[in-house]
């Protein structure tokens with residue numbers, strides 16, 4: 432059964448030490464409030480991380496959907512225990528809502544990230560860049576899907592425009608309504624590979640998932656529409672198999688992941704700008720008034736779209752602000768730690784003198 436979830440020789444090698452310790456492999460396919468659902472060779476098991484794993488793993492080590500784990504099935508209790516999370520090949524992360532210094536992994540081991548944006552009036556190049564940056568940063572291969580081509584008068588013109596800003600990743604024109612492009616989408620998901628669809632609300636992700644999975648997931652939608660809190664997600668598998676042997680991971684958290692920071696991805700999506708900057712006369716060129724600035728040159732002769740430049744700067748500033756804040760918080764925590772150490776130290780000295 433785990434073969435259907437992407438188990439491979441490479442994973443089996445990673446797993447060897449765990450196998451020797453008597454653990455079984457499994458892949459997390461759903462995260463519920465009470466427990467994880469894990470696909471194993473003995474079928475789907477309910478599972479919880481061991482106390483030790485929770486204690487030692489810290490924020491990033493808690494299993495998420497898509498993770499491969501080492502577990503002990505306890506058939507009598509009906510609840511397996513997860514003892515380890517295998518190294519992640521790729522991971523989508525975001526900063527925790529309550530603290531900028533905590534990175535939260537929201538999905539793991541994604542091979543292909545379909546960045547979905549629709550071709551109707553809502554098309555927004557800047558938003559697309561953000562989703563792309565997040566996809567690159569995760570380590571997955573990004574593929575842009577331009578949906579609802581039936582609503583566009585000139586789909587190919589928009590596709591060309593998108594190709595120019597998508598940093599060399601594939602761009603596919605899709606219409607679920609007319610059945611356009613679906614085979615091209617399927618061709619990007621090899622058997623055993625896992626994909627996600629990310630993009631803003633309403634661009635057509637659910638519709639595509641329905642078409643790709645070939646099963647009628649309309650029930651899901653009906654529940655979704657009736658339930659503002661999106662309770663439907665708890666009753667469905669979040670990682671599921673496609674007819675051609677691929678897998679889709681679909682959790683509420685992953686869908687709009689692009690709206691968070693994506694520092695490394697920035698350089699890939701804005702590769703043209705990075706290359707321009709390398710051609711500036713001064714290494715530390717601020718692209719303001721320096722002589723021999725290639726970025727300003729490109730802006731002046733029209734080779735660089737001013738909006739694209741503004742978007743790059745804005746994202747860069749946002750990232751810098753987030754990082755500054757994270758650093759400040761870390762420094763403050765360290766200062767407090769030092770203070771309490773000093774206090775403890777003084778107390779000890781006093782105690783010693785008193786003795």
Ligand SMILES: Nc1nc2c(ncn2[C@@H]2O[C@H](COP(=O)(O)OP(=O)(O)OP(=O)(O)O)[C@@H](O)[C@H]2O)c(=O)[nH]1
Pocket residue numbers: 578579580581582605606607608609631632633634635636637638639686
């Ligand atoms: N014209 C046209 N409409 C489409 C197409 N695909 C989806 N739609 C419509 O777009 C609307 C939104 O589609 P969804 O699939 O629910 O969008 P979503 O991205 O899953 O949205 P969230 O669930 O909010 O994340 C629905 O009314 C669909 O019927 C298409 O190819 N052409």
Ligand SMILES: [Zn+2]
Pocket residue numbers: 708711712716717718719721723724725726727
């Ligand atoms: Zn410059």
